[in-house]
Amino acid sequence: MxxxxxxxxxxxxxxxxxxxxxxxxxxxxxxxxxxxxxxxxxxxxxxxxxxxxxxxxxxxxxxxxxxxxxxxxxxxxxxxxxxxxxxxxxxxxxxxxxxxxxxxxxxxxxxxxxxxxxxxxxxxxxxxxxxxxxxxxxxxxxxxxxxxxxxxxxxxxxxxxxxxxxxxxxxxxxxQPFAIAIRSLQREAIRLDPQWNNGRYDDAHYPETGMSIARKLGVITYRSAMEWNGRFARIRLDAEQRDDDVPFGFEFQVESYLEGHAQRFVRTFDPNSYLYLSRASDWFDxxxxxxxxxxxxxxxxxxxxxxxxxxxxxxxxxxxxxxxxxxxxxxxxxxxxxxxxxxxxxxxxxxxxxxxxxxxxxxxxxxx
Amino acid sequence: MxxxxxxxxxxxxxxxxxxxxxxxxxxxxxxxxxxxxxxxxxxxxxxxxxxxxxxxxxxxxxxxxxxxxxxxxxxxxxxxxxxxxxxxxxxxxxxxxxxxxxxxxxxxxxxxxxxxxxxxxxxxxxxxxxxxxxxxxxxxxxxxxxxxxxxxxxxxxxxxxxxxxxxxxxxxxxxQPFAIAIRSLQREAIRLDPQWNNGRYDDAHYPETGMSIARKLGVITYRSAMEWNGRFARIRLDAEQRDDDVPFGFEFQVESYLEGHAQRFVRTFDPNSYLYLSRASDWFDxxxxxxxxxxxxxxxxxxxxxxxxxxxxxxxxxxxxxxxxxxxxxxxxxxxxxxxxxxxxxxxxxxxxxxxxxxxxxxxxxxx
Incomplete structure (x- = not known):
């Protein structure tokens, strides 16, 4: 324990x-x-x-x-x-x-x-x-x-x-502006999620989509294309890992990797705290x-x-x-x-x- | 004309x-x-x-x-x-x-x-x-x-x-997986927008947020950090360009640049067409x-x-x-x-x- x-x-x-x-x-x-x-x-x-x-x-x-x-x-x-x-x-x-x-x-x-x-x-x-x-x-x-x-x-x-x-x-x-652009877009994904509700979400109404997109964008920019070429290449998901009922659903391992990262994150970090710290990073100079x-x-x-x-x-x-x-x-x-x-x-x-x-x-x- | x-x-x-x-x-x-x-x-x-x-x-x-x-x-x-x-x-x-x-x-x-x-x-x-x-x-x-x-x-x-x-x-x-990851996230931003509605949107109920996020992510990856350092650096928006009533709203020129790109795009490209062509790009090999x-x-x-x-x-x-x-x-x-x-x-x-x-x-x- x-x-x-x-x-x-x-x-x-x-x-x-x-x-x-x-x-x-x-x-x-x-x-x-x-x-x-x-x-x-x-x-x-x-x-x-x-x-x-x-x-x-x-x-x-x-x-x-x-x-x-x-x-x-x-x-x-x-x-x-x-x-x-x-x-x-x-x-x-x-x-x-x-x-x-x-x-x-x-x-x-x-x-x-x-x-x-x-x-x-x-x-x-x-x-x-x-x-x-x-x-x-x-x-x-x-x-x-x-x-x-x-x-x-x-x-x-x-x-x-x-x-x-x-x-x-x-x-x-x-x-720098590239980092600002990425973080600004992460914040936007959260704040444009209707469930964010100007910061007044709760467990039942939670900006899950916005947090997921923000986290995936984070993971994409935290890693590198070079590593992923070796690690994921174009490997497809197995049939049992796919949900073929979802239109435009995941097909490649890299997509499922991002989804796993997002799922582990979205409910374990307070969205408003994320917004405050993200903006603080943009401000620092x-x-x-x-x-x-x-x-x-x-x-x-x-x-x-x-x-x-x-x-x-x-x-x-x-x-x-x-x-x-x-x-x-x-x-x-x-x-x-x-x-x-x-x-x-x-x-x-x-x-x-x-x-x-x-x-x-x-x-x-x-x-x- | x-x-x-x-x-x-x-x-x-x-x-x-x-x-x-x-x-x-x-x-x-x-x-x-x-x-x-x-x-x-x-x-x-x-x-x-x-x-x-x-x-x-x-x-x-x-x-x-x-x-x-x-x-x-x-x-x-x-x-x-x-x-x-x-x-x-x-x-x-x-x-x-x-x-x-x-x-x-x-x-x-x-x-x-x-x-x-x-x-x-x-x-x-x-x-x-x-x-x-x-x-x-x-x-x-x-x-x-x-x-x-x-x-x-x-x-x-x-x-x-x-x-x-x-x-x-x-x-x-x-x-390659980096490009797949970016395009997958763009598609996700669109398809998780409730207004996308499994492709059955109309002009009055349109996945504007999803399209905007997808486009901004596109523009971010179409350009380069190096160019933006010279072009935007950390230049702030003028007071009249800012909407201070929007929490976590735009402050930097690079954010407003992305917003302009998105606004010009979201209503001029059919979201479903975007999804089909984006996925076709991932599939090509x-x-x-x-x-x-x-x-x-x-x-x-x-x-x-x-x-x-x-x-x-x-x-x-x-x-x-x-x-x-x-x-x-x-x-x-x-x-x-x-x-x-x-x-x-x-x-x-x-x-x-x-x-x-x-x-x-x-x-x-x-x-x-």
Missing amino acids: SHDARRYFSLPSPFPMKRGGELHGARVAFETWGALSDARDNALLILTGLSPSAHAASNEQDPSPGWWEAMIGPGKAIDTDRWFVICVNSLGSDKGSTCPASIDPATGEPYRLSFPELALEDVANAAHAAVSSLGIEQLACLVGCSMGGMSALAYMLLHPGSVRTHISVDTAPQA ISEYGEGSIQAGLKRIRVEQALVIGVSTDILFPLEQQEQIAEGLEAAGAAVEFVALDSPQGHDAFLVDIENYSRAIGGFLGRL | SHDARRYFSLPSPFPMKRGGELHGARVAFETWGALSDARDNALLILTGLSPSAHAASNEQDPSPGWWEAMIGPGKAIDTDRWFVICVNSLGSDKGSTCPASIDPATGEPYRLSFPELALEDVANAAHAAVSSLGIEQLACLVGCSMGGMSALAYMLLHPGSVRTHISVDTAPQA ISEYGEGSIQAGLKRIRVEQALVIGVSTDILFPLEQQEQIAEGLEAAGAAVEFVALDSPQGHDAFLVDIENYSRAIGGFLGRL
Whole structure:
């Protein structure tokens, strides 16, 4: 039986939000692995992509595999014998943190669209507050993956001196128009679903179609054409896997793969939370802190060392954006390792190509 | 005032379809430019992508610009002073050819989903019948763009000796899983729209949302991230262009660009026709004619010369697939020119980067 390993940190109340408004009685969920050293100098924080929870790996309280199970644990690349690993669920995500599905203490009703506008800076500030509450003044390392990489940039910029080293994984210093277009279309699929009902859905009237289309579009853009050529090619579904009564129904394995991903997702992620976090990703732009220049924004970040990893097959967070981050952190004075991988899995490579990511991340952490 | 330049060719009745079933009293629409020589040896046929009509360029009867206006005309790359140019509207498309929106003579009602399953081989056979009806035994050149490039491969394979030279533009010898995934999701957006109603929509109850999502996803994949970085970057909409009453409404120019494309499309293309042609694209696979081998399939095509053009930024019909076509036609004995362009516009480059496409196509045709 799996138990919940989540712990919760109550955010300062009120908790002011970047774009206006504030939260009262808000909290973030987090999990930890390993032990904090007496000097409190071995803490490693992981900020996640849009949908993962704080359960990055199994632990005593919850032995179920986490979303980065192969990366985190005793003797693994993120070695819990050495590091005190913390993973915080993003503010605005429905995996334990305060989010649009949470009860607004002022009304006793779920926030839904009355949740204040969410920015990744708010996600960063909430994570920083949680880390501080553990008595940690400076992280030994801050790891940010995908959307979490953008939150990490905000974290370092807004809290100077709070991070010694940084690992940037498949992320971006700002959302580019292709990524905005994809996310905008995902949001549109949800909000044009009549069941979304301006955020006032319930279990019986739920924007299942919109969430399914959004998730499939996500999976398509998280992976790569190259991987799929090898994996699915033009393989047809078996007769018993097909529903021939559905006009224009699925015929190819790739279609059924997408359907499986969507079915696992649609009821396990709150649609309003999805909309808020998706929009926050579009809004993020480090150049806001550099008078319109990405490089000037990044130059305000102070870390000693950084590892920046990207993948040539990532169409959502292209390699060129990883190069920008590496250049900016280097210009800011960090010793930067830049690793460009050719993993065929696209944006999701950090979850799949564990061999190459372990080598890069484990190597970097091992040399600290 | 614009007049209709369409002419119609009545297909042999019954017209048998590849996957079973037949059409009665079917027709295809076409337009022509230039004059057929007495020897009938200067005919150039264009097979189109999924959505364009036969109006590839302006002509006397219809002076409105066509979809390839900059490419076709006196002195242009496809020079109508020399070539008798024909453009056929695909069978199954609603731009004048018999399609799911047409009246089924057996019932007096629109076919809708009772239209027989459509394959690109049927599109090719219908086009070939129309060309034959003009007294043309052999085309001087067959040009196929995008989906029309796949139809062109079928045309040449099914009608040996009917084509002397071939121009293949941004197409594929078979649909790969990434393209299948995108098109499957487009179809799903339409068929899950309650207004689609299993194909029984009307003007008052029309799958506008599904068509809009499908079109936007199309436009996203027809263009390229690189082009959009330069074109849209993160430019916001002006206040008067925004509708701040719409939750999660548009904020960025790229979103409004997609919306404009969608609005121009949704009511001008029959949703059922879209579904039929989209599925036909997924089904197409030249390797069916080569015992599972693309190269063996292509090797059955006999043309004297071919020009194969592709674009490095095309994610839907990647350059590697253009190389396969070039290699296959060469192995079949054709003299092949292969042109790999770096146009930033992605799959749509053939409609936009007229300079480079004109040079390649005009050069090839000029040397014939």
